[in-house]
Amino acid sequence: MVKEKRNKTATGIYFPCTDAQKRKIKSIAAKCGLGQGEYILKRALGYEPKTVPPDAFCVFHKKLCDLLDSPPTPAVEEAA
Template identity: 45%
Template structure:
């Protein structure tokens, strides 16, 4: 059974709906979840494009071909970048 059973209706223009829908999609959220988070004071973050992660994966491949010391340093940097991009610690 769904916990959320009460709806809130809000009238918007076509342009406003397109903009809010695009913002929700950028955050990887449904329109309802995006609006719920915004209404409750949260500011959902967007996801970086997949190309960013492709570059980080390529850096990991390069790190594997380096010396143990240099490879470990490169891997540590790419791990930190991933954490920053996806909201890790």
């Protein structure tokens, strides 16, 4: 018995939107780390993508964790 190959080509869906709506979709999709089409598809299927924190936040978080893990300086101990 020979299995048939299934055609897995993507099908396009097109819809009208204003320039303002397109800019908003593009902006939100970028904040989630997704392309516009992928963002719209996920939203249409009921998934709510989460935004990705900017790099500056990640750097700040790492520095804060490093500070909390390091022993306190003598000046900090005196103030406490």
